Amino acid sequence: MFDTAKIGRTLSKEAYKAEVEDLRTQLLEAQIALRERNIPVYLLIAGMEGAGKGEVVNTLDEWLDARGVNVYAFWDESDEEKMRPRAWRFWRAMPRRGEISVFFGGWYLRPIEQRFNGEWDDAKLDQCMRGVRELERMLINDGAVIVKCWYHFSEKDQRRKLKALSRSDRSRWKMLPKKSKFSEQYQRFEDVADRVVRSTDIGRAPWHIIEATDQRYRDMTTGRILLREMQDALSQAPHDERRLDDSPSGSNGDMLPSAPEARITLLDRIDLTQTIERDDYRDRLAALQAELNDLAWRAYTEKVSTVLVFEGVDAAGKGGAIRRVTQAVDSRLREVIPIAAPTDEENAHHYLWRFWRHIPRAGRMTVFDRSWYGRVLVERVEGFTSHANWARAYLEINDFEEQLTQAGIVVQKFWLQISKEEQLARFQARQDTPYKQYKITDDDWRNRDKWDDYREAVNEMLARTNAQHAPWNLIAGNDKRFARIQVLETVVKSLRDALKHR
DSSP states (O other), X not given: OOGGGSSOOOOOHHHHHHHHHHHHHHHHHHHHHHHHTTOOEEEEEEESXXXXXXXXXXXXXXXXXXXXXXXXEOOSOOHHHHTSOTTHHXXXXXXXXXXXXXXXXXXXXXXXXXXXXXXXXXXXXXXXXXXXXXXXXXXXXXXXXXXXXXEEOOXXXXXXXXXXXXXXXXXXXXXXXXHXXXXXXXXXXXXXXXXHHHHTOBTTBOEEEEEOSSHHHHHHHHHHHHHHHHHHHHHSOXXXXXXXXXXOSSTTTTTXXXXXXXXXXXXXXXXXXXXXXXXHHHHHHHHHHHHHHHHXXXXXXXXXXXXXXXXXXXXXXXXXXXXXXXXXXXTTTEEEEEOOSOOHHHHTSOTTHHHHTTOOOTTOEEEEESOXXXXXXXXXXXXXXXXXXXXXXXXXXXXXXXXXXXXXXXXXXXXXXXXXXXXXXXXXXXXXXXXXXXXXXXXXXXXXXXXXHHHHHHHHHHHHHOOSSSOEEEEEOSSHHXXXXXXXXXXXXXXXXXHHHO
């Protein structure tokens, strides 16, 4: 795949000067237009050592408006990054809509190094690249532009370039000692890179192989490619108006039969008549909370993280269930994240960005009061996002949760359900009790009017996102005490099992 980057292409000084001014002007115009259209750009810079990747980025920094460009180098992982899933470090660096992020190596650098060093075999590398393809598809589906440039040259040219760099700038040479290691085994590194590039050369995020022997040719080619990709994005219809070709089929309730007798949902399987006696509740609550406290400290010691997701109909008792969990866990070990309407900062990123930010460190617990499932519930039913956006979210959410569990995180999801009659009684009680009135809003009454719409959305959500590694737990909530015991028993069992396997 790299043969075209060993031909010996050059660009004369005269030809470079004749084109560079016009190219810079067009790049700036495209950058401003993308900013106005809120289209984020990911520029991934990767390639052979000594190919001048840093020089390329410095040149682009001069050509573009630097106020809208952020540059990230993903070299050694920090302790903070090592204590979370691999993708966490990249999500922190995702550009705001309308901005450009330059990723040195990006999500490709570490996998290439691990295969080159023998830490991974081909099967492990291929598995990682499948995840990379899904990540890039997800970002593109959200309206992003991904430009991937691989800089390459022959082994002879690399030796000559590295020798010149070593002679002219020793401080920079010492900054990245891996350069010499990679260059000593040129063919082996090229073989690993070829496997990675081939497996991730997807239609809407192709690799651009750029010959790096001549600096002027290299920089000009990069600028042309970036300009073309940005102009192509601007020429397309607004993102939300396009039905994307890889959106899952069977959305908008298509999974649900339309016949009245077939409108039974997964929620109908929940026995809402279940109750628990007050004395029995007190005894079980004390025992479960004591065990959970012990398990939480053991999880901290053994660096087992936990993510708990609480969803449910309004007034189903999510807050009370969460409090019974957090009462048992030392406040230094857990965090509760209440999810409301996204802020302007959150709206400026992919919808999963705000959740990736709160993934716990190894050994900690994060509780989400509402979660990423708002995409397929509130946003779907209320029409806050397009059909294409929420329809493909099932796949994106499943992939997100799988990444968490693959990193060793315990994921448990709770849906708290109450009857429509019980909800009405709780709404009225909140209105009549001064210290509870803050809990009831106009939105709660409006959502109640769409009970059946939410019911269908919940049924499809449960059907499409219930996985063995991240299961849904359907909680009968008409009796609040019974619901709290159900939740605690589930959390305790999941932590107990995870620590046992650990």
